[in-house]
Every structure is written in C-alpha cells, then in structure tokens.
Amino acid sequence: MTKLPVLEIFGPTIQGEGMVVGRKTMFVRTAGCDYSCSWCDSAFTWDGSAKEEIKRMDAEEITKELDKIGGTKFDHVTISGGNPALFPYLNELIDLLKERDIEVALETQGSRWQDWFLAIDDLTISPKPPSSHMTTDWDKLDNIIKQLKENDRLLHTSLKVVIFNEGDLSYAEQVHKRYPGVSFYLQVGNDDLEETNDQAIAIKLLDKYEWLVDQVMETPGLNKVRVLPQLHALLWGNKRGV
Ligand SMILES: C[S@@+](CC[C@H](N)C(=O)[O-])C[C@H]1O[C@@H](n2cnc3c(N)ncnc32)[C@H](O)[C@@H]1O
C-alpha cells in the first residue's frame, strides 16, 4: 500500500459546509496543495508551518486511526486538505472505507482529475473566485464536470464557491451558468483567520451571511442555489480539528 501525507484525522464532528452540511462525519486531511489561496483557512497544510506534524500513512493505518478515534460512532468520512486530488493512489483508502460500508466525501478545488472521483459519494468541487488570487483553469474544470456527467455522477457532485465580495459573486454566477446541471452552493468567506474569540467570529460571520443572502436574493443569475455559512466556524471559530 502507498503512503499518503496526512496532517489531521479527527471526528466525529458535523460536516460544516456544503452539500451534506450537518452530516455526522470523520475527517482525514492530507498535506500539500497546488494552490495558495490568499484566505485559505487551512494554510498549515501547504505553508510549511505544520510540516513536523505530517505523518506518512497508508490506507490501513488511516483506517485504524479512524477506528481508534471514532470507534463505532461514524459511518461517513470526509477527505479534505490541502488538495487530496494530488494523490492518484487515494483510491486505496476510498476502496477500503467503501468495503466497510462507510460513505466517503471529498473536498477539492477542481484543478486536477482523478479516476477515483467516480467512487466518491459526496464530491465537492470548489473553484476559486478572484479574491483568492488564484486563476481557474476552465479546460480542466470543464473536463472534470464532463467526466462526472458522462459517468452519471452529477447527483453525487456539487460546486461550492466561497464569497468575499461582489467580484466573487460575479464569478459564482459565471460558474453556475457554465455548469447548470450541478447543484450549486455559495459559502460565506471567513477573513478573520487570526481571531481567537469564538463569539466575535460568530457575530461577524452571521453579518456576512446576511449580506450574502441579501445579495443572492437580488441576483437573477443565482436562483437555483443554496447559501450557507461554515457551521463549524459559527460553533468553534478558527479551532483546528473540529
Ligand atoms: C481548506 S479547503 C481544502 C479542499 C480544497 N483544497 C478546496 O479548496 O476545495 C476546504 C474548503 O474550505 C474552503 N475555504 C478555505 N478557506 C476559507 C475561508 N477563509 N472561508 C470560507 N471557506 C474557506 C475552500 O474553498 C474549500 O471549499
């Protein structure tokens, strides 16, 4: 079995974002990203600040750790990062979990395709708006959505765009228009990544949520959409491992 760079394994907790928000789940967070978003809330996965914490683990070791922490209190695992789509051999973990009737969700930004995308129960693709300072490779994203569609996986797929400003909203409209058959989520951006007062974060994020809801309600190009905050940020602020 192949080793993966793992930064965190935690849970059970709630999936705080997107298409299965509220779902009880465990998390496996891989290290490394091909992007460097200006507002990344998990920058420790790629900026070197947590490099001592990276463990090289194969699928069996990851599953053992999930069992050790989660016991019998989970039947769903979310793989995030960093960008877990950097790892072709992640299928070993996905297969092992599915053999045990555990549902698998995955978070990625849509910059890379992997064949094992087809085995994911809840696949969230989160293309990055202008505020991130990243540039979308539309050919790559087109190809990812095309392959998912051709393999009948669109019901297991969602797009999720994080919004910080009006430029990001226009970008979201563009993405939604380009892929009308994919369920679409807008997510409140958290730009208070240094704040340690959970109550202060929650108040600010609820304010931003209200702004985002107001904007989306007034935008004809954003009708068949869902608008959500990050529930885990409302509950636990910027804490890691929740
Ligand atoms: C940390 S990323 C890891 C997965 C993958 N690299 C990606 O970006 O989709 C997980 C999710 O958190 C979102 N996210 C990252 N920083 C955020 C922030 N400051 N506010 C709101 N959402 C954020 C990303 O857009 C993505 O949807």
Ligand SMILES: Nc1nc2[nH]cc(C(=O)O)c2c(=O)[nH]1
């Ligand atoms: N509770 C919880 N929900 C999440 N949804 C996406 C997360 C991520 O960092 O990918 C995340 C996370 O870190 N925690």
Ligand code: SF4
């Ligand atoms: S793509 Fe995801 S993990 Fe990578 S920098 Fe952006 S938000 Fe962070």
Ligand SMILES: [Mg+2]
């Ligand atoms: Mg997160």
